[in-house]
Amino acid sequence: MLGLSELKQTRVYQEAKLEGKIEGKIEGKIEGKIEGKLEAVPFIMSLGATVEQIAQALGLDIEQVRLVAQSTQPN
Incomplete structure (x- = not known):
């Protein structure tokens, strides 16, 4: 047997x-x-793009983009 x-x-x-x-x-x-x-x-959203547009343009899952967008919006 091997050690x-x-x-x-x-x-x-x-x-x-x-x-x-x-x-x-x-x-x-x-x-x-x-x-x-x-x-x-956040930067792309500040230019007026929607979550859907960003997800499509960057090839990301829309839910990932939505979570980032929600966490960076001012309350």
Whole structure:
């Protein structure tokens, strides 16, 4: 039976570890792009665009845009 240190040296383990790192980087980039787009919502709304127009223009889910719009509106 393999111990932990031997297991970590196997090709299968190394490939799985690399795949996990790649997937994590991709997910992080996607989340960052979405976050960047959501940060633009208040500015675009100040230009007179509707929530629906913003969601369509930025390729975002309308509910995400609506939540950002509601949280940034003055009370």
